[in-house]
Amino acid sequence: MPAADTQTGKVALIGAGRMGLALAAGWLRSRRGGLDGDTLVIIEPNPSDELEELSTRHGIKVLPELTKSAATGVDRVVLAVKPQAIPAIGEVLATRLPRGALIISILAGAGLIGLGRLFPGHPIIRAMPNTPGSIGKGISVAISNLDADPPHFRAAADALLKVLGAVEWVEDERMMDAVTAVSGSGPAYVFLMCEALARAGEAEGLPPALAEKLAVATVSGAGALLEDGHKRKTADAAALRRAVTSPGGTTQAALDVMMAGGGLPMLVRNAVSAAERQSRKLGSTF
Ligand SMILES: NC(=O)c1ccc[n+]([C@@H]2O[C@H](COP(=O)([O-])OP(=O)(O)OC[C@H]3O[C@@H](n4cnc5c(N)ncnc54)[C@H](OP(=O)(O)O)[C@@H]3O)[C@@H](O)[C@H]2O)c1
Structure with a gap:
């Protein structure tokens, strides 16, 4: 099999919903992906207004399906x-x-064997x-099949995925279910914590708008502090x-409740274990 020249050919993005649009916007915004109207084709049967705006601004073709001619030169x-x-x-x-084109899938639960x-x-x-x-x-975790083992394939995927974050x-695909349960679904756990904090503030007598503002600022500020420390x-x-936990203080009083009996x-x-099991179950049907 001829190795695809992963750095110089065209990229085809199949599906531009939330994640696909974020990828395309990242590639085009920073040009870090080195892509433009000649090197990126987007396949999306129902383009959103945002996608229309992005593709018009950058002169990108959006097609309802990948035709043979649009696929020419895609690597x-x-x-x-x-x-x-x-x-x-x-x-x-x-x-x-084209033969040998590198496939990068972000589909939850779609394993390398099924994709292969x-x-x-x-x-x-x-x-x-x-x-x-x-x-x-964001953070993405990736794994390659044997055909994509040579470093230039990983480098090509790295370059495309990096616009989303780290x-x-x-090397072990079984880890992808745990990854899904921790970082894939994880943002929802943090959002739930933020909702709960805002509702608790309201219950303690704060006006809803202020409670919401305090909860959002606390979650994002704590996240930024953590990132900086890390x-x-x-x-x-x-x-x-x-x-931030002084013995006998207010934080200690709250954490005692949060930690009681396993807490x-x-x-x-x-919760993470349930998500991991669900990821394995969904993956087994692919
Ligand atoms: N969102 C997340 O947090 C997240 C995290 C990790 C991985 N993922 C994975 O990323 C993938 C996309 O998720 P998403 O949240 O971006 O989903 P989404 O918003 O539903 O986007 C999928 C897009 O693909 C389009 N589509 C449908 N049929 C198509 C076709 N034949 N050719 C090309 N495009 C077609 C859909 O159009 P219609 O809406 O008209 O069907 C939609 O715009 C999923 O497989 C998901 O498992 C998502």
């Missing part, structure tokens, strides 16, 4: 449709893509991003928590 394909759409789409795509059946002989990279990627603050690589290796989450850590452990 990287990013799959960003819903997982249930891929069997039908994959069959058509496989007949149109759909795209035989293609190097395949499976990645799991998360929604903070839409503002470049990229980590794993980057500079000065403090991790546990150290930051201890630093929040146990709840999170069980």
